[in-house]
Amino acid sequence: MATTTASMTEQLSDAVRWQARAEAYTIQTMLGCRDVEMARTALIESPLRRKIERSAIALTIGEATGMSESQIQLRLSIADRVREKTPQVWDAFIEGLIDFSRVRDISATIEKLHRPESIARLDNRVIAYATEHTGAELQQWLRRFVQRVEADLATERADAERANRHVSVTHGDDSMSWLNAYLPSHQAAAIEARLRKEARKAADPDDDRAVAQREADLLVAWCTSSEATTSAIDANIAVTVGADVLAGAAPGFAESTDGGWAVPAPWLADVIATGSTFWHRIVVDPVTDDVLSHEYVGRFAPDSLALALRFLHGVCQAPGCRVPSERCDLDHRIPHPVGPTNGDNMGPLCRRHHNLKGHGLLHWSTSPPKPPPAEPMVIELYPPVPPIAMEYVAA
Incomplete structure (x- = not known):
């Protein structure tokens, strides 16, 4: 890389860090204003007057910053939570090592963790990852962290949320409507993979539809025509899961290879047990069969x-x-x-x-x-593939 380009990228890095410091300074100033007002109103004798004046603190800060009361209250609650429970994260924010968007995501993760030792572990580990990866990568890391350190509680939440699956239709303008489905992630991924593959197959020369239009038409056909749903799902999706989780020795999740979603491992076991034709399991032994x-x-x-x-x-x-x-x-x-x-x-x-x-x-x-980990990595695939005996002979 040219010297001039390196200098410019260093300036950009410095600018980003100063921007994060500015965000931290703004949040700290908000906290200071709130604390000063809380101390002042504590001296008010009338409980009603004290309650009224305290309710206006966020409004006063919002007027000075151009934000709404709800935005101020959200920032203050995030700051209080992170400062109290993850002091290393708070110090990194003050130093400009991470920006407020990352602090917000970490705060949301703290809310999901119920054990103090899990929060302490998060505080010790997250900064090293957050400073070297993008915001989207951090969000996936945080999700995986919750699923691994408190797998039992995360599984309970997923099981409870699964009961809320539903489909809704919202009719809009210009004779068009939205069809929304809230589904378990592995089922949604199977639908997505099938749509992508089917819509990208070679089309008739006279078919001038875009791929997105073909996907929409296929979904309508599958939902409205009994003949269209008879073919087996032809998708190719993999998830990884620890061998101890698969065996039921420990609670845990099966995660997609792109890290975009994860589901409790028993959900997949339930699907496989039905004899569905598009699931198959490949066990990869990292020691002997990798x-x-x-x-x-x-x-x-x-x-x-x-x-x-x-x-x-x-x-x-x-x-x-x-x-x-x-x-x-x-x-x-x-x-x-x-x-x-x-x-x-x-x-x-x-x-x-x-x-x-x-x-x-x-x-x-x-x-x-x-x-590779000590235990085998398990990969769930569909569609099934017949067993293949492979032998590698050195030249």
């Missing part, structure tokens, strides 16, 4: 490796990019033929970031895959 440990001579990954890499990473590996891996190219970190065609040297990059890397404008900045 295909990622094999190296291939050719440039292009064989199907087994390509599928495993896409399920392993889930999304494009450029920092902050969320393009699903099935729509990405498989790129060599160290270019072929110097770099091997194996799991450690390959990963998905969307076409845009792949081109940028090819022109020397993007460098691999993500860490190599972490060593």
